[in-house]
Amino acid sequence: xxxxxxxxxxxxxxxxxxxxxxxxxxxxxxxxxxxxxxxxxxxxxxxxxxxxxxxxxxxxxxxxxxxxxxxxxxxxxxxxxxxxxxxxxxxxxxxxxxxxxxxxxxxxxxxxxxxxxxxxxxxxxxxxxxxxxxxxxxxxxxxxxxxxxxxxxxxxxxxxxxxxxxxxxxxxxxxxxxxxxxxxxxxxxxxxxxxxxxxxxxxxxxxxxxxxxxxxxxxxxxxxxxxxxxxxxxxxxxxxxxxxxxxxxxxxxxxxxxxxxxxxxxxxxxxxxxxxxxxxxxxxxxxxxxxxxxxxxxxxxxxxxxxxxxxxxxxxxxxxxxxxxxxxxxxxxxxxxxxxxxxxxxxxxxxxxxxxxxxxxxxxxxx
Ligand code: HEM
Numbered sequence: 001x002x003x004x005x006x007x008x009x010x011x012x013x014x015x016x017x018x019x020x021x022x023x024x025x026x027x028x029x030x031x032x033x034x035x036x037x038x039x040x041x042x043x044x045x046x047x048x049x050x051x052x053x054x055x056x057x058x059x060x061x062x063x064x065x066x067x068x069x070x071x072x073x074x075x076x077x078x079x080x081x082x083x084x085x086x087x088x089x090x091x092x093x094x095x096x097x098x099x100x101x102x103x104x105x106x107x108x109x110x111x112x113x114x115x116x117x118x119x120x121x122x123x124x125x126x127x128x129x130x131x132x133x134x135x136x137x138x139x140x141x142x143x144x145x146x147x148x149x150x151x152x153x154x155x156x157x158x159x160x161x162x163x164x165x166x167x168x169x170x171x172x173x174x175x176x177x178x179x180x181x182x183x184x185x186x187x188x189x190x191x192x193x194x195x196x197x198x199x200x201x202x203x204x205x206x207x208x209x210x211x212x213x214x215x216x217x218x219x220x221x222x223x224x225x226x227x228x229x230x231x232x233x234x235x236x237x238x239x240x241x242x243x244x245x246x247x248x249x250x251x252x253x254x255x256x257x258x259x260x261x262x263x264x265x266x267x268x269x270x271x272x273x274x275x276x277x278x279x280x281x282x283x284x285x286x287x288x289x290x291x292x293x294x295x296x297x298x299x300x301x302x303x304x305x306x307x308x309x310x311x312x313x314x315x316x317x318x319x320x321x322x323x324x325x326x327x328x329x330x331x332x333x334x335x336x337x338x339x340x341x342x343x344x345x346x347x348x349x350x351x352x353x354x355x356x357x358x359x360x361x362x363x364x365x366x367x
Pocket of ligand 1: 180185187188190219221223240277278279281282291311314331341
């Protein structure tokens with residue numbers, strides 16, 4: 001099975017890597033002292049991730065002294081690397097007096113300013129993010145578990161919140177477009193080209209260690225899928241501005257036809273409605289902004305009322321968090337989709353570029 005390299009000269013793996021089938025996302029509170037514990041944690045996590053992405057363990061499963069505690073928990077033994085990627089992000093809370101790193105903050109890293117009222121406190125923020133993606137869910141879970149264990153044992157990182165994604169809801173370059181839990185193709189007009197990645201995703205200024213990195217926004221978006229399922233398909237199509245089966249814009253017949261936002265029907269109404277998700281989100285209408293989306297479907301089973309509880313683990317990458325804010329503010333004001341979704345979790349992180357072989361994530365931060 002595929003093994004992706006962890007070390008490199010560009011971005012961390014797991015951003016433009018072809019989207020895997022499963023994902024486990026987790027955030028952590030930093031519980032260490034000063035900057036030194038953080039440095040050790042990132043070094044240890046990096047070494048572990050490099051091993052894990054090769055399909056190896058993070059140490060012995062059954063130590064020679066069998067009354068000792070195993071370094072690796074063992075559940076990924078005999079499983080292939082399964083295209084595992086583990087992507088690590090740094091939250092705004094790391095760059096404070098607590099660590100003495102306040103003046104080292106990646107220039108645009110700060111809490112999102114959206115005036116959100118629906119985010120649950122227990123699903124908000126975090127000092128570190130870990131996004132593990134793999135084609136085998138057990139491989140992804142094992143990776144996060146191994147890092148969580150290292151964080152806890154060293155007293156440096158405590159788990160905060162997590163989402164388990166069970167199916168990809170975004171296409172990377174050359175991949176067929178998967179569907180979200182509303183039944184629509186998601187990722188049709190994502191960022192695929194290198195020019196757009198340079199213009200909208202990778203940072204090009206700021207301190208040396210941050211260059212070629214990106215800002216990660218995560219939103220746990222609950223879908224009211226039982227309501228959605230009672231809506232007629234013509235209405236659903238109007239919510240997105242696309243056809244359900246083909247994924248074509250309402251002004252076209254094929255998935256990749258360009259949406260024509262100017263086209264009107266016989267009565268003079270826009271064919272892609274004013275409140276359609278794609279009209280509000282498209283760069284043609286939003287002031288030229290594009291973001292890279294790499295989300296996953298999730299389910300939390302059934303809620304306390306017996307309703308099916310699922311949604312979208314929305315993940316986007318952009319070189320300026322204001323781009324996400326700009327888009328989300330537009331959507332929160334007028335998107336027809338709002339009737340069927342609630343944003344319940346949120347976080348923002350800076351994802352430093354991949355470390356070179358022999359180094360570790362964000363090493364330059366401590367130089
Ligand atoms: C497009 C679903 C939330 C930004 C789309 C499309 C679907 C979709 C089906 C059309 C296919 C495509 O081009 O990918 C959803 C669902 C959401 C959600 C179900 C929530 C549960 C968001 C959020 C943002 C966003 C929070 C950003 C703040 C975009 C963008 C496009 C898009 C930029 C491409 C528009 C274009 O250029 O045509 N989304 N989306 N979406 N969405 Fe969302």
